[in-house]
Amino acid sequence: MAEAILIPRNVLHGCVVKALRAAGADEESTAATSRSLVLASELGIDSHGVRLVPHYVRVLKSGRVNPRPKRRIERRGTATALLDADNGLGHASAYAGMELACELALANGVGAVGIFRSSHFAAAGPYAIAGAEAGCIALASTNADKIVGLHGSARAFHGTNPIAVAAPVADANPWLMELATSSMPFNRIVAYARMGKPLPEGVAADAEGNPTTDPDRAAMLLPLGGLEFGHKGAGLAGLVTVLCAVLTGASQDDELIPMFRTRDLLAPGDREWQTRAERLTTGIPVDPETARSLGIAS
Amino acid sequence: MAEAILIPRNVLHGCVVKALRAAGADEESTAATSRSLVLASELGIDSHGVRLVPHYVRVLKSGRVNPRPKRRIERRGTATALLDADNGLGHASAYAGMELACELALANGVGAVGIFRSSHFAAAGPYAIAGAEAGCIALASTNADKIVGLHGSARAFHGTNPIAVAAPVADANPWLMELATSSMPFNRIVAYARMGKPLPEGVAADAEGNPTTDPDRAAMLLPLGGLEFGHKGAGLAGLVTVLCAVLTGASQDDELIPMFRTRDLLAPGDREWQTRAERLTTGIPVDPETARSLGIAS
Numbered sequence: 001m002a003e004a005i006l007i008p009r010n011v012l013h014g015c016v017v018k019a020l021r022a023a024g025a026d027e028e029s030t031a032a033t034s035r036s037l038v039l040a041s042e043l044g045i046d047s048h049g050v051r052l053v054p055h056y057v058r059v060l061k062s063g064r065v066n067p068r069p070k071r072r073i074e075r076r077g078t079a080t081a082l083l084d085a086d087n088g089l090g091h092a093s094a095y096a097g098m099e100l101a102c103e104l105a106l107a108n109g110v111g112a113v114g115i116f117r118s119s120h121f122a123a124a125g126p127y128a129i130a131g132a133e134a135g136c137i138a139l140a141s142t143n144a145d146k147i148v149g150l151h152g153s154a155r156a157f158h159g160t161n162p163i164a165v166a167a168p169v170a171d172a173n174p175w176l177m178e179l180a181t182s183s184m185p186f187n188r189i190v191a192y193a194r195m196g197k198p199l200p201e202g203v204a205a206d207a208e209g210n211p212t213t214d215p216d217r218a219a220m221l222l223p224l225g226g227l228e229f230g231h232k233g234a235g236l237a238g239l240v241t242v243l244c245a246v247l248t249g250a251s252q253d254d255e256l257i258p259m260f261r262t263r264d265l266l267a268p269g270d271r272e273w274q275t276r277a278e279r280l281t282t283g284i285p286v287d288p289e290t291a292r293s294l295g296i297a298s
Numbered sequence: 299m300a301e302a303i304l305i306p307r308n309v310l311h312g313c314v315v316k317a318l319r320a321a322g323a324d325e326e327s328t329a330a331t332s333r334s335l336v337l338a339s340e341l342g343i344d345s346h347g348v349r350l351v352p353h354y355v356r357v358l359k360s361g362r363v364n365p366r367p368k369r370r371i372e373r374r375g376t377a378t379a380l381l382d383a384d385n386g387l388g389h390a391s392a393y394a395g396m397e398l399a400c401e402l403a404l405a406n407g408v409g410a411v412g413i414f415r416s417s418h419f420a421a422a423g424p425y426a427i428a429g430a431e432a433g434c435i436a437l438a439s440t441n442a443d444k445i446v447g448l449h450g451s452a453r454a455f456h457g458t459n460p461i462a463v464a465a466p467v468a469d470a471n472p473w474l475m476e477l478a479t480s481s482m483p484f485n486r487i488v489a490y491a492r493m494g495k496p497l498p499e500g501v502a503a504d505a506e507g508n509p510t511t512d513p514d515r516a517a518m519l520l521p522l523g524g525l526e527f528g529h530k531g532a533g534l535a536g537l538v539t540v541l542c543a544v545l546t547g548a549s550q551d552d553e554l555i556p557m558f559r560t561r562d563l564l565a566p567g568d569r570e571w572q573t574r575a576e577r578l579t580t581g582i583p584v585d586p587e588t589a590r591s592l593g594i595a596s
Contacts, residue, residue, distance in 0.1 A: 009581070011594075015594055038582075042574040044573035050582070050592070054591045107375075108377040109377050110410040111377075183527050235475035235476075236475070238475060242435065242473065272423070273471040279307065279340050283306045283310075285303065286302060286348060288303065296313055
């Protein structure tokens with residue numbers, strides 16, 4: 001952010017509120033979205049802070065997002081619920097979902113709320129922090145539009161699928177973990193291109209799925225873990241999709257789910273189950289030392 | 299595993315049962331441990347499969363692990379419980395904890411069980427799979443002895459702290475994600491040393507905390523994400539510690555927790571909270587375009 005202007009927090013918050021209100025958002029949506037974006041900016045998560053206001057103004061004005069949603073809660077179990085966000089701004093439903101999840105957790109020991117028919121909620125951290133402030137160890141996550149390719153694939157498969165967890169700490173700010181399950185967000189690739197700098201190894205691939213360090217050729221991101229260990233980031237991204245989309249019925253990236261069953265891409269666990277099938281036929285390889293210790297070989 | 303011997307699954311299972319029984323383990327511990335280890339071997343997770351039997355035999359015989367534990371369940375909330383494993387083999391308490399967590403989840407929508415006074419449970423995957431077989435999306439995790447260093451630190455901080463999740467899939471094996479939050483397990487470093495091959499970048503550090511690709515100089519592991527993105531793996535490892543040790547009171551690696559408060563190592567979230575404190579004083583940097591769109595600058 002060259003030439004950034006420093007703006008006092010409350011002034012900035014007031015401007016964000018004004019912009020969202022002017023775009024037609026109701027008071028609760030305005031309050032939730034400005035709370036989330038300004039906190040992200042306070043915390044230094046600039047890619048998901050007030051920078052996004054023009055985006056939300058656009059989608060509010062275009063009608064793509066409902067400025068006056070009527071949310072609906074469906075209780076599912078003693079400790080679980082589904083929240084229909086009525087296509088409103090994702091920040092309001094995320095805060096509402098976290099508040100309900102914390103109520104359920106405080107009453108039952110653990111609670112979970114799935115949200116569907118929602119929209120982009122910016123950073124995941126603010127909702128986890130809200131949960132920690134309510135006294136809970138809180139996890140917030142969302143699946144997202146696909147931009148992350150699997151190793152050697154020419155098609156993006158997962159979104160950046162972030163996971164944030166916050167935990168209360170006595171007399172201190174909450175413990176906070178926030179990560180995208182890709183190595184870096186795409187807007188950092190763009191920043192590298194602008195600076196004319198090569199990318200680190202293993203963060204991006206070109207349109208054919210070949211890893212590249214040339215930011216101008218980067219067409220998709222690679223999962224956390226890079227070339228050697230990207231299956232781990234991909235597994236975490238898949239976990240987010242299972243929890244946030246498969247489990248709730250929310251699937252913005254609706255091509256993603258059937259792809260789990262295609263033959264050209266290994267889903268998490270496929271390799272292990274294949275190995276098991278082979279080993280149940282061929283036998284299980286055991287090193288001589290273990291075999292000896294088990295009395296199988298001498 | 300050069301020169302491995304292929305052994306039929308049932309023969310191998312019988313040998314493991316016999317070895318554990320001979321070491322004094324009671325019937326339930328024997329059944330659980332052999333079930334877990336043989337499944338890991340079937341799935342190709344050899345580092346955490348039957349190879350470990352001699353280890354368990356040793357700790358059973360030495361008295362470090364209780365061969366005839368009396369587990370105790372403490373109900374905490376409608377949907378939660380704590381399980382005191384009475385220092386038995388970790389496999390038996392992990393299966394028992396997962397079974398109880400699934401009962402709680404099937405009754406309440408979600409359930410969680412924390413286990414303390416337990417011991418090494420080998421791979422996490424078998425317990426997640428057991429949960430999926432009971433009809434749940436199941437997560438199994440454990441903190442572990444510290445062997446993973448943080449970037450630039452000369453001391454190991456986290457264990458390999460694995461996370462496994464399994465989810466039922468209709469007419470197919472469960473979806474399965476299993477990962478250590480380090481890039482690789484230490485026994486793979488040893489395998490590289492044996493082969494005289496250099497390590498990939500960013501998986502290990504020497505005794506001074508400097509990253510090394512020389513397997514003979516490797517004194518600790520680096521977190522998933524390597525040199526550039528290791529803060530993400532470290533964050534995940536920290537999450538495991540919060541859930542498995544801080545929350546349950548189980549802390550084998552008891553030096554780990556006070557280290558969260560030291561000043562020389564940034565805990566997850568510290569950087570963000572520092573940024574926030576600064577920004578609340580200096581103002582929040584906003585790029586000119588966003589500032590214009592908010593009516594702050596012209």
